[in-house]
Amino acid sequence: MPDVSIQSPDGSFGAYLAAPASGKGPAMIIIQEIFGVNANLRAIADKYAAAGYFAIAPDLFWRQEPGVQITDQTEAEWQKAFQLYQGFNEVKGVEDLATTLSFIRQYPGVTGKVGCVGFCLGGKLAYLMATRTDIDASVSYYGVGIDKDIGEVSAITKPLLLHIAGQDGFVPPDAQNAIKEAVAGNFLVEVHVYPERDHAFTRIGGKHYHDGDAQLxxxxSAEFLAKHLG
Known part of the structure; x- marks a missing residue:
């Protein structure tokens, strides 16, 4: 499906949109890593569409460089990705996701609830969507920097699923423990730790990909979303 344009108070930005074959159903916001809305992220959106969701992946780097689509396969791409990450305004990013949430809720055919799923940078933003918006359910894969905003846990009013890589090079043990302690006892938050996995263990083609734990x-995630968006 062609990209769509979303109007925000600061200008318009693009998003990849994949629709379910039925033409109706709930929706998912697919939140990017530091590589932009690349082929891997679009493939994830397509899989959600095949599962019956409208899947929309907004371009969150548009203020710096619209249309970023890079991979994790070369050093030069990694350097560019980290530059974009360092220049990223997290507050504005969440605002763009909230705008995307409003957009997709009104999109023709969207008849159910709306959730989000994010990876790496997107994993942090999925957490912030749970604390700062009224999105119906959020899934975070190995979010980087959640511990810095862990004080927002009390603002969570809808279900949140956290996937944590036990050997995550970007989320040290102290940060992981702070997250787990902060959400302990919160019935809205479900946490799964993958003790032997490193960061991005579900990124197909990535150095740390592990098929068994990725599928787990x-x-x-599928069970969680079916429960809370169905």
Whole structure:
């Protein structure tokens, strides 16, 4: 399906939109890593569409460089990705996601609830969507920097699923423990830790990809979303 344009108070930005074959159903916002709305992220959106969701992946780097689509396969791309990450305004990013949430809720055919799923940078933003918006359910894969805003846990009013890589090079043990302690006892938050996995263990083609735990995590996400968006 062609990209769509979303109007925000600061200008318009693009998003990839994949629709379910039925033409109706709930929706998912697919939140990017530091590589932009690349082929891998679009493939994830397509899988959600095949599962019956409208899947929309907004371009969150548009203020710096619209249309970023890079991979994790070369050093030069990694350097560019980190530059974009360092220049990223997290507050504005969440605002763009909230705008995307409003857009997709009104999109023709969207008849159910709306959730989000994010990876890496997107994993942090999925957490912030749970604390700062009224999105119906959020899934975070190995979010980087959640511990810095862990004080927002009390603002969560809708279900949140956290996938944590136990050997995550970007989320050290102290940060992981802070997250787990903060959400302990919160019935809205479900946490799964993958003790032997490193960051981005579900990124197909990535250095740390692990098929077994990737499929386990995706299965848990599917069950969680079916429960809360169905």
């Amino acid at each position: 995590a995706h299965g848990r």
